Amino acid sequence: xxxxxxIVALMIFTAVEVSAxxxxxxxxxSSINPVVLQQGKVLFEQVCASCHNKDLSGASGFNLKDGEWxxxxxxxxxxxxxxxxxxxxxxxxxADVFSEVQLRSIVSYILSKREGxxxxxxxxxxxxxxxxxVVTEDKLIKSGPLVNNLADFxxxxxxxxxxxxxxxxxxxxxxxxxxxxxxxxPHEMEVFxxxxxxxxxxxxxxxxxxxxxxxxxxxxxxxxxNTKPGQRNLTVIATxxxxxxxxxxxxxxxxxxxxxxxxxxxxxxxTVVIRKRIHSLPPLSISVGTPAKLNYAFNSKTCSxxxxxxxxxxNIGPNISGRGEDPSLPLGEWxxxxxxxxxxxxxxxxxxxxxxxxxxxxxxVFNYAIGDTNFSVTAMVKHNNxxxxxxxxxxxxxTVILRLPTSEKLIWSSENxxxxxxxxxxxxxxxxxxxxxxxxxx
Amino acid sequence: MxxxxxxxxxxxxLSVTLSINAQQAPKHEYTPDGYxxxxxxxxxxxxxxxxxxxxxxxxxxxxxxxxxxVWYLKQGQWxxxxxxxxxxxxxxxxxxGSILVAQKPELTRLIDTNNDNKADAYIPLANDxxxxxxYHEFTFGPVKDNLGNLFGTLNLSHNNPDAFTMGAMGTAGxxxxxxxxxxxxxxxSPYAHGLRSPAGIGASPSGEIFFTDNQGDxxxxxxxxxxxxxxxxxxxxxxxxxxxxxxxxxxNLSLDTLAAMSEKPVVWIPHIEVANSPxxxxxxxxxxxxxxxxxxxxxxxxxxxxxFRVLLDKVNGKYQGxxxxxxxxxxxxxxxxxxxxxxxxWIGQTARGWGAQGGKPFGLEKVVWDGxxxxxxxxxxxxxxxxxxxxTDELDAxxxxxxxxxxxxxxxxxxGNYGSPKKDLTQLPVSNITLSKDKxxxxxxLPLMADKVVQIDFPGLKDVNGRSVSVEKVxxxxxxxxx
Numbered sequence: 001x002x003x004x005x006x007i008v009a010l011m012i013f014t015a016v017e018v019s020a021x022x023x024x025x026x027x028x029x030s031s032i033n034p035v036v037l038q039q040g041k042v043l044f045e046q047v048c049a050s051c052h053n054k055d056l057s058g059a060s061g062f063n064l065k066d067g068e069w070x071x072x073x074x075x076x077x078x079x080x081x082x083x084x085x086x087x088x089x090x091x092x093x094x095a096d097v098f099s100e101v102q103l104r105s106i107v108s109y110i111l112s113k114r115e116g117x118x119x120x121x122x123x124x125x126x127x128x129x130x131x132x133x134v135v136t137e138d139k140l141i142k143s144g145p146l147v148n149n150l151a152d153f154x155x156x157x158x159x160x161x162x163x164x165x166x167x168x169x170x171x172x173x174x175x176x177x178x179x180x181x182x183x184x185x186p187h188e189m190e191v192f193x194x195x196x197x198x199x200x201x202x203x204x205x206x207x208x209x210x211x212x213x214x215x216x217x218x219x220x221x222x223x224x225x226n227t228k229p230g231q232r233n234l235t236v237i238a239t240x241x242x243x244x245x246x247x248x249x250x251x252x253x254x255x256x257x258x259x260x261x262x263x264x265x266x267x268x269x270x271t272v273v274i275r276k277r278i279h280s281l282p283p284l285s286i287s288v289g290t291p292a293k294l295n296y297a298f299n300s301k302t303c304s305x306x307x308x309x310x311x312x313x314x315n316i317g318p319n320i321s322g323r324g325e326d327p328s329l330p331l332g333e334w335x336x337x338x339x340x341x342x343x344x345x346x347x348x349x350x351x352x353x354x355x356x357x358x359x360x361x362x363x364x365v366f367n368y369a370i371g372d373t374n375f376s377v378t379a380m381v382k383h384n385n386x387x388x389x390x391x392x393x394x395x396x397x398x399t400v401i402l403r404l405p406t407s408e409k410l411i412w413s414s415e416n417x418x419x420x421x422x423x424x425x426x427x428x429x430x431x432x433x434x435x436x437x438x439x440x441x442x
Numbered sequence: 443m444x445x446x447x448x449x450x451x452x453x454x455x456l457s458v459t460l461s462i463n464a465q466q467a468p469k470h471e472y473t474p475d476g477y478x479x480x481x482x483x484x485x486x487x488x489x490x491x492x493x494x495x496x497x498x499x500x501x502x503x504x505x506x507x508x509x510x511x512v513w514y515l516k517q518g519q520w521x522x523x524x525x526x527x528x529x530x531x532x533x534x535x536x537x538x539g540s541i542l543v544a545q546k547p548e549l550t551r552l553i554d555t556n557n558d559n560k561a562d563a564y565i566p567l568a569n570d571x572x573x574x575x576x577y578h579e580f581t582f583g584p585v586k587d588n589l590g591n592l593f594g595t596l597n598l599s600h601n602n603p604d605a606f607t608m609g610a611m612g613t614a615g616x617x618x619x620x621x622x623x624x625x626x627x628x629x630x631s632p633y634a635h636g637l638r639s640p641a642g643i644g645a646s647p648s649g650e651i652f653f654t655d656n657q658g659d660x661x662x663x664x665x666x667x668x669x670x671x672x673x674x675x676x677x678x679x680x681x682x683x684x685x686x687x688x689x690x691x692x693x694n695l696s697l698d699t700l701a702a703m704s705e706k707p708v709v710w711i712p713h714i715e716v717a718n719s720p721x722x723x724x725x726x727x728x729x730x731x732x733x734x735x736x737x738x739x740x741x742x743x744x745x746x747x748x749x750f751r752v753l754l755d756k757v758n759g760k761y762q763g764x765x766x767x768x769x770x771x772x773x774x775x776x777x778x779x780x781x782x783x784x785x786x787x788w789i790g791q792t793a794r795g796w797g798a799q800g801g802k803p804f805g806l807e808k809v810v811w812d813g814x815x816x817x818x819x820x821x822x823x824x825x826x827x828x829x830x831x832x833x834t835d836e837l838d839a840x841x842x843x844x845x846x847x848x849x850x851x852x853x854x855x856x857x858g859n860y861g862s863p864k865k866d867l868t869q870l871p872v873s874n875i876t877l878s879k880d881k882x883x884x885x886x887x888l889p890l891m892a893d894k895v896v897q898i899d900f901p902g903l904k905d906v907n908g909r910s911v912s913v914e915k916v917x918x919x920x921x922x923x924x925x
Contacts, residue, residue: 323795
């Protein structure tokens with residue numbers, strides 16, 4: 001089945017003599033073809049991600065998923081740019097490196113990741129006073145395109161006005177999302193999707209409007225009313241539904257805020273220990289990133305290893321920008337996360353007591369006690385698919401039972417006892433130590 | 443129509459000016475003679491939001507940054523001591539030289555066990571409170587009393603859907619809105635409650651603990667309190683963790699009941715005019731190295747980018763006193779203050795998330811004194827009939843007259859609203875102004891009423907050299923009259 005898809009996909013790309021319009025259309029069509037996208041994704045991550053980031057959000061190279069296209073946004077223009085590069089800006093051309101089919105798959109993959117506005121236009125109407133609610137064509141004083149595809153609420157230079165932003169809009173395809181307006185209580189903003197008004201949700205100060213998945217026609221309107229002039233440059237951001245992830249900027253002001261929400265922490269030469277709020281992990285989780293690109297979290301409340309992820313450590317930007325409202329985002333793929341974890345089975349009401357960590361050659365050793373028994377745990381990571389947890393205790397030849405995370409990707413082993421899919425029954429050795437290893441399957 | 447508008451506009455402007463005049467920051471730069479702000483270079487390319495600040499007996503400056511690092515400045519060189527901390531907002535050099543930092547989830551002792559000048563042991567000293575990953579749940583402190591007990595304060599949450607609120611700020615339990623104590627044996631206990639956003643805590647030379655709290659719901663204007671065991675400081679939500687209270691019961695408490703339960707602040711700090719978000723109280727114990735203000739409290743303000751002084755008075759055995767601006771136009775938001783052994787006042791700064799008058803996002807500055815005796819108000823004490831104001835230099839007797847001074851009073855309305863305007867703002871007649879023999883003090887008489895803030899302006903006073911003060915307004919919190 002997959003093979004047949006591939007053949008169809010390849011056939012699309014074998015037509016050589018096509019017009020630019022036809023090629024645009026073909027690249028757009030392919031941006032919903034999973035086979036093409038898979039190929040594009042693999043190539044993108046191999047060669048493009050180092051400059052444009054794995055999530056296309058940009059690094060030394062431009063952001064490739066927002067509405068701003070410095071060198072042209074047409075699919076054929078993007079294709080030509082991938083082929084020819086911009087040597088002066090440090091981007092090589094890939095025409096001689098990849099086949100036409102491969103190059104087109106990269107472009108289709110980029111197109112599939114598009115988010116935010118496209119072809120955004122605005123219309124500004126001057127109103128008579130703060131109570132004027134009648135918006136008629138004769139009050140239209142300014143209109144035009146917004147080339148960076150962000151709703152710019154700073155355009156009006158009149159006191160009383162109504163402004164309308166309308167364009168195509170790309171929301172996430174696989175997840176639900178919403179528009180979020182910061183400090184929204186005094187503001188009369190309305191949202192229309194595909195011509196229909198969307199009900200306002202959220203809270204008075206932080207209202208939200210549910211988006212449809214994928215491409216839609218979006219219109220935002222705003223009437224200045226009796227708001228203070230200094231408050232009218234609105235911050236509108238697309239977020240996930242539980243508001244834990246701010247996805248992308250919808251207004252110009254939000255862009256500045258979102259740009260500040262990127263600060264990636266990567267373990268390069270040494271292991272990194274960092275305490276921040278982390279998305280999907282409970283409070284008091286301490287994250288540890290290793291240069292081998294396998295990261296774990298130790299929770300100081302439960303004394304458990306409650307997260308394991310492959311890739312780079314964290315984007316702490318959301319947690320250190322503005323007031324730091326948003327959690328840090330793990331940069332890789334979860335292997336397991338809380339409520340799963342490596343956790344001692346303890347008697348009812350028995351709580352662990354966290355004693356801190358010690359850095360030994362930059363590796364953290366976490367110390368804790370359960371009842372009268374003192375434990376320590378550290379990890380050894382040589383490759384991103386294998387991690388060994390080295391436990392130590394002050395009791396020799398004693399049985400320790402640990403609950404283990406279950407996953408098809410994980411194979412647990414220990415030389416010190418019996419390990420099943422979800423449990424390890426271990427006897428500490430003559431030094432009070434034992435080891436537990438997780439091998440991660442592809 | 444146009445004529446009417448033109449006629450009206452000056453009137454409208456005037457009335458607007460009058461109404462906002464009540465709460466306005468001084469527009470001029472105020473600097474006492476002899477004092478200068480020096481900007482300290484911070485490590486290059488490091489987000490250096492200084493939210494923890496202390497110095498040791500060798501004059502080394504220790505800093506905790508919001509980013510999560512600890513640095514020290516020794517002989518002009520910055521070195522990193524620790525990293526990976528969770529937004530610390532307090533730091534103290536302990537007696538043994540180890541460093542205590544108040545991270546959001548934990549009070550931590552940092553120890554350099556292998557003597558490589560970097561912390562390698564991160565030991566929890568207390569983590570008994572609950573941290574719910576809410577951005578506003580800061581831990582402030584620690585400071586130590588003379589018995590060796592450590593104290594800190596725990597901020598309420600904001601926008602936490604699981605929290606109990608009666609206004610802007612809330613608690614999801616776990617001692618949010620409490621002050622806590624950790625005794626010499628490391629035992630943690632909740633110490634006092636009713637706190638809101640208590641961003642500054644300090645220990646006086648005699649070991650008493652004071653804290654500041656930020657204006658907002660249930661805090662009509664920023665304030666400084668004496669911290670005492672078991673006391674309630676006005677923000678009601680933390681009462682849900684006190685025996686005998688439930689959420690329902692707390693919600694039904696009347697304003698009068700809550701007000702009667704609440705401790706009075708040592709000083710109210712007028713909003714905007716003096717501070718919006720005060721940091722830690724820091725005592726001048728420099729023995730004159732910082733000029734004439736020995737024993738007084740200096741506090742920075744995060745929003746106003748200024749530093750003000752607190753002039754304590756003790757009336758009927760209880761602290762009350764006054765606040766007066768000291769210096770403004772710092773580069774960023776002044777959240778931490780620390781006197782070093784050389785008598786320099788270091789100011790730690792951040793403006794992230796909560797803007798500051800100074801335009802810089804973060805930094806470190808210090809105030810140094812060149813030995814010039816300034817001409818400023820030194821102190822103010824309540825008398826039976828008015829106040830005694832003492833200045834740092836001899837007054838020109840000809841300037842000591844009634845039109846050199848004016849006074850007014852008001853009080854604040856305690857409620858769940860976000861802050862309070864000045865209530866019952868009243869001009870007070872000033873009479874019987876007398877100059878002391880040493881020409882440094884004046885006694886003034888004015889009608890006194892308890893539970894008021896009394897503002898005294900003295901723009902017309904001059905010293906014997908013809909100087910005017912840089913700050914001509916003092917705000918005295920008159921909780922009690924002399925019995």
